[in-house]
Amino acid sequence: VTDRCIGIVGLGLIGGSLALALRRARPRWTLLGVDTDKETRAQALAAGAVHEATALAEASLSRCDAVVLAVPAPALVELIPVLAACMREGAVLTDVGGAKAEPCRAGASQSRVVFVGGHPMAGTEFRGFGAADAALFDGATVALCPPPAGAASAGAGTASNSGRSPALALVGEIWRAVGASKLLEVAPEAHDRAVTYASHVPYLAAAAVVECLRSAGDAEELARELAAGGFRDTTRLAGDGTVGGAASLNTFVPAAARALADTLRSLAAQLEEDPAAARKRLADLAEERRAMKLPVRRPGH
Amino acid sequence: VTDRCIGIVGLGLIGGSLALALRRARPRWTLLGVDTDKETRAQALAAGAVHEATALAEASLSRCDAVVLAVPAPALVELIPVLAACMREGAVLTDVGGAKAEPCRAGASQSRVVFVGGHPMAGTEFRGFGAADAALFDGATVALCPPPAGAASAGAGTASNSGRSPALALVGEIWRAVGASKLLEVAPEAHDRAVTYASHVPYLAAAAVVECLRSAGDAEELARELAAGGFRDTTRLAGDGTVGGAASLNTFVPAAARALADTLRSLAAQLEEDPAAARKRLADLAEERRAMKLPVRRPGH
Numbered sequence: 017v018t019d020r021c022i023g024i025v026g027l028g029l030i031g032g033s034l035a036l037a038l039r040r041a042r043p044r045w046t047l048l049g050v051d052t053d054k055e056t057r058a059q060a061l062a063a064g065a066v067h068e069a070t071a072l073a074e075a076s077l078s079r080c081d082a083v084v085l086a087v088p089a090p091a092l093v094e095l096i097p098v099l100a101a102c103m104r105e106g107a108v109l110t111d112v113g114g115a116k117a118e119p120c121r122a123g124a125s126q127s128r129v130v131f132v133g134g135h136p137m138a139g140t141e142f143r144g145f146g147a148a149d150a151a152l153f154d155g156a157t158v159a160l161c162p163p164p165a166g167a168a169s170a171g172a173g174t175a176s177n178s179g180r181s182p183a184l185a186l187v188g189e190i191w192r193a194v195g196a197s198k199l200l201e202v203a204p205e206a207h208d209r210a211v212t213y214a215s216h217v218p219y220l221a222a223a224a225v226v227e228c229l230r231s232a233g234d235a236e237e238l239a240r241e242l243a244a245g246g247f248r249d250t251t252r253l254a255g256d257g258t259v260g261g262a263a264s265l266n267t268f269v270p271a272a273a274r275a276l277a278d279t280l281r282s283l284a285a286q287l288e289e290d291p292a293a294a295r296k297r298l299a300d301l302a303e304e305r306r307a308m309k310l311p312v313r314r315p316g317h
Numbered sequence: 318v319t320d321r322c323i324g325i326v327g328l329g330l331i332g333g334s335l336a337l338a339l340r341r342a343r344p345r346w347t348l349l350g351v352d353t354d355k356e357t358r359a360q361a362l363a364a365g366a367v368h369e370a371t372a373l374a375e376a377s378l379s380r381c382d383a384v385v386l387a388v389p390a391p392a393l394v395e396l397i398p399v400l401a402a403c404m405r406e407g408a409v410l411t412d413v414g415g416a417k418a419e420p421c422r423a424g425a426s427q428s429r430v431v432f433v434g435g436h437p438m439a440g441t442e443f444r445g446f447g448a449a450d451a452a453l454f455d456g457a458t459v460a461l462c463p464p465p466a467g468a469a470s471a472g473a474g475t476a477s478n479s480g481r482s483p484a485l486a487l488v489g490e491i492w493r494a495v496g497a498s499k500l501l502e503v504a505p506e507a508h509d510r511a512v513t514y515a516s517h518v519p520y521l522a523a524a525a526v527v528e529c530l531r532s533a534g535d536a537e538e539l540a541r542e543l544a545a546g547g548f549r550d551t552t553r554l555a556g557d558g559t560v561g562g563a564a565s566l567n568t569f570v571p572a573a574a575r576a577l578a579d580t581l582r583s584l585a586a587q588l589e590e591d592p593a594a595a596r597k598r599l600a601d602l603a604e605e606r607r608a609m610k611l612p613v614r615r616p617g618h
Contacts, residue, residue, distance in 0.1 A: 215545075248614070249551070249553045252547075
């Protein structure tokens with residue numbers, strides 16, 4: 017393992033967890049942390065998560081072999097050209113955003129660094145470095161969007177395409193090091209369509225359930241008293257303050273949210289008109305859900 | 318503590334957990350288990366959850382001070398008059414169903430026993446006695462619907478209303494014994510309106526998210542690969558095979574499901590027309606969700 021210098025821009029839940037995990041997995045690598053918040057920088061330094069923690073203007077990103085951009089969307093997209101300009105030619109820039117088409121477009125619109133889109137399928141409903149956890153990515157799937165072969169940025173600063181494979185390998189090495197068990201190479205649009213169903217539709221459903229509770233009028237107070245584990249789990253994702261940003265960048269989301277609305281209207285009509293058929297439909301969905309292979313909840317999460 | 322004889326009709330997740338917990342908390346009480354499934358009866362006997370386990374036709378429910386009806390809706394409603402006819406006059410019949418208006422109407426339409434509606438706010442996505450857990454009701458809230466004062470069944474077989482308080486007290490004692498930390502006395506309609514938001518709307522949202530994934534076409538396979546903790550938690554409730562029955566009895570559910578659909582349509586439109594406002598709305602909902610006091614997940618659940 018070559019010693020590397022890695023920049024992590026944004027030391028919140030995801031960036032902070034990545035820093036903690038990478039420090040443990042690759043103790044000889046140098047980690048440069050960047051965050052706008054002074055207290056976050058102090059926390060990350062105190063926890064030994066990074067070797068340096070600065071604001072962006074003071075960061076020496078030109079030292080980095082790779083920079084991981086871990087700020088919420090839509091700021092994430094705007095920072096891509098800014099970071100690329102600060103980095104060494106041919107170095108690797110990657111991100112952790114939940115939507116991939118827009119960041120990858122921004123990455124491809126420059127040729128100084130090689131941009132590899134990334135999206136670790138992991139998170140919690142908590143925010144900030146205080147919630148960071150070196151085990152967050154244990155067993156996670158990470159989607160990676162390398163630049164298309166022949167793209168402007170694919171061979172940035174060197175012969176065409178020559179930077180593509182090493183860049184993908186370095187980003188893959190980072191995620192493997194912190195515990196990811198599966199790396200999926202996908203095109204940005206295919207990613208965004210799939211994540212719509214895997215993540216953004218569940219997220220909007222959770223948020224909408226919370227909003228409905230808030231507008232339950234007379235029933236709200238008792239509903240809050242009766243809310244138990246079912247409500248807690250169904251709405252957990254709604255508490256994630258960063259998914260909304262990714263959802264707003266994902267052009268497939270509005271149509272999928274309307275399809276979800278249509279499904280709910282169809283269930284409502286069936287419950288009124290043919291309750292036995294509605295129960296059968298719900299029982300089939302229950303069986304479908306129980307048969308799904310999903311990551312097991314880790315203790316304490 | 319007087320020694321009691323309690324019947325439990327339906328030895329699935331809820332009835333089985335109640336039996337296990339009550340055996341532990343009240344070792345001198347006699348528990349008579351009833352289930353249509355022979356294997357379930359054998360399991361419950363082998364686990365020491367009940368003293369006897371029979372089919373309904375062989376059950377000596379006339380020995381019981383109270384019978385807890387723990388079968389899924391809508392069979393639950395149909396069994397109320399059947400069980401009442403087998404029970405001792407003035408004994409207590411209660412249930413665990415997620416909708417209360419219909420069972421309480423059925424309970425009030427006879428005067429042989431005192432019917433107290435019950436709904437423990439606890440469950441898992443697993444089913445059957447094999448999933449039963451003596452700790453399931455630890456810390457749970459239980460909604461109780463006593464018969465209205467002066468109702469036909471309130472003083473069944475004795476002076477008017479005289480059976481109401483002792484019946485409520487006995488049902489409350491059962492739930493306290495198995496770990497419930499809060500008993501909420503509510504009217505059936507108020508319960509059903511509130512549970513619509515606390516449980517049935519989250520449930521339908523979860524089921525609809527699963528159905529949407531199934532109809533994601535080309536994106537379905539990758540979506541399944543990318544589905545992680547967010548999808549798992551949002552849809553957990555969809556795997557509960559019994560909530561659908563209760564939802565189909567709850568007359569407030571269809572309108573609430575349509576309101577949820579409208580909320581999703583409004584989010585979809587805002588994501589397209591004013592993404593910054595949509596992000597603000599979602600961030601407010603995230604804050605709202607994080608501030609909610611909800612039961613803490615117990616280890617292993």
